[in-house]
Amino acid sequence: MKIRKYYARTMREGLQQIKEELGPEAIILHSRKVRRRGFRGFFMPRQLEIMAAVEDDTTPASTPDSTFGTDHVMQELTQLKSLVHRLVLKGEESAEEGENEHVLYWKRHLEQHDLAPELLEDIFEEIRLKLQGEVQLTREIMALILQKMVAKRVRICQEKPSRLQVFIGPTGVGKTTTLAKLAAHYSIYQREKVGLITVDHYRIGAVEQLRTYAEIVDLPLEVVMSPRDVGPALRRLEQCERILVDTAGRGTGNIVQINELGSYISHLKPADILLTISATTRWQDIKYIAESFKKLDYNRLVLTKLDETKCFGAVLNAVYASEAPLTYLTDGQNVPDDLKFPSEVDVPSLLIGVKD
Numbered sequence: 427m428k429i430r431k432y433y434a435r436t437m438r439e440g441l442q443q444i445k446e447e448l449g450p451e452a453i454i455l456h457s458r459k460v461r462r463r464g465f466r467g468f469f470m471p472r473q474l475e476i477m478a479a480v481e482d483d484t485t486p487a488s489t490p491d492s493t494f495g496t497d498h499v500m501q502e503l504t505q506l507k508s509l510v511h512r513l514v515l516k517g518e519e520s521a522e523e524g525e526n527e528h529v530l531y532w533k534r535h536l537e538q539h540d541l542a543p544e545l546l547e548d549i550f551e552e553i554r555l556k557l558q559g560e561v562q563l564t565r566e567i568m569a570l571i572l573q574k575m576v577a578k579r580v581r582i583c584q585e586k587p588s589r590l591q592v593f594i595g596p597t598g599v600g601k602t603t604t605l606a607k608l609a610a611h612y613s614i615y616q617r618e619k620v621g622l623i624t625v626d627h628y629r630i631g632a633v634e635q636l637r638t639y640a641e642i643v644d645l646p647l648e649v650v651m652s653p654r655d656v657g658p659a660l661r662r663l664e665q666c667e668r669i670l671v672d673t674a675g676r677g678t679g680n681i682v683q684i685n686e687l688g689s690y691i692s693h694l695k696p697a698d699i700l701l702t703i704s705a706t707t708r709w710q711d712i713k714y715i716a717e718s719f720k721k722l723d724y725n726r727l728v729l730t731k732l733d734e735t736k737c738f739g740a741v742l743n744a745v746y747a748s749e750a751p752l753t754y755l756t757d758g759q760n761v762p763d764d765l766k767f768p769s770e771v772d773v774p775s776l777l778i779g780v781k782d
């Protein structure tokens with residue numbers, strides 16, 4: 427009997443090799459997953475080691491003059507072979523499940539946070555390429571590496587905010603509330619002269635909502651009804667060191683509404699245009715929002731409603747999709763307290779920390 431060892435990526439590949447070299451009568455004696463040597467082995471799929479054997483002078487599977495006895499034995503042998511193959515393939519699947527357990531653990535963890543698959547791939551590819559040499563990889567070490575990878579990808583706005591800030595985004599994400607928080611922050615805490623403009627006269631109660639905040643903090647409010655009214659409103663607020671502009675929530679993908687908003691924004695320059703997205707938004711929708719509002723040339727990002735989710739992938743997803751730096755975050759309905767600046771929020775820990 428000839429006994430040989432084979433190495434392959436999959437059982438199918440291994441069986442092909444065995445069939446070519448030992449012939450179709452070969453039987454599998456044993457198979458197991460073996461890891462490649464070195465640190466990269468942690469990230470690489472394990473190889474399959476297959477031990478196969480064949481009789482030195484094998485009888486053909488079936489010949490015209492074969493007796494009942496030979497046929498019967500060959501039939502049993504074939505059944506046995508297929509049983510062994512099935513068991514080995516089953517073992518192969520479960521071995522893959524348990525493979526690179528720390529990498530898989532963190533991949534699943536980030537998937538549960540709804541991190542964009544593109545980002546996930548990018549992060550783990552970078553880890554694969556960067557880490558060389560013998561490192562004892564543990565779940566904790568992986569967590570530290572991932573924290574760094576996430577931190578690197580969370581772009582934070584470093585520049586001073588512009589005097590004119592325009593909040594845009596889908597309906598109900600918290601634009602007006604965030605603007606009210608900032609108005610209070612700048613006027614009460616920073617003692618700046620703040621003025622407000624709203625171009626949202628579409629929704630019933632929208633002007634009143636902002637007027638209520640303006641009256642509480644005692645700030646001038648300009649209601650603009652058409653793009654040509656923007657210039658005069660800005661002139662009336664000339665004395666203000668900061669002007670915050672509220673806009674109507676626009677249906678994502680509604681080109682007419684977005685173009686109409688664009689005609690107001692073209693009179694509001696130079697300004698920071700802040701795309702406002704709720705942290706409860708799924709990745710596919712974030713992509714759609716970032717794409718739909720792109721024509722309004724937003725250059726900043728606001729993430730709202732962090733208190734309403736336990737999945738924080740949206741923070742990184744929004745930075746990735748919009749290519750805009752994170753400028754403000756909000757985590758509640760309280761005006762002005764539930765407002766955060768990016769330096770106050772540890773995004774890597776939100777994503778890599780242990781979820782409860």
Ligand SMILES: Nc1nc2c(ncn2[C@@H]2O[C@H](COP(=O)(O)OP(=O)(O)OP(=O)(O)O)[C@@H](O)[C@H]2O)c(=O)[nH]1
Binds near residue numbers: 675733764
């Ligand atoms: N939980 C939570 N709720 C928030 C947050 N920010 C705003 N909201 C609430 O979300 C709802 C909508 O807020 P708005 O500020 O009116 O949203 P908007 O984007 O201006 O809405 P439209 O002008 O209609 O497009 C209100 O009930 C807010 O109190 C937040 O950070 N966390």
Ligand SMILES: [Mg+2]
Binds near residue numbers: 632673674
């Ligand atoms: Mg609003």
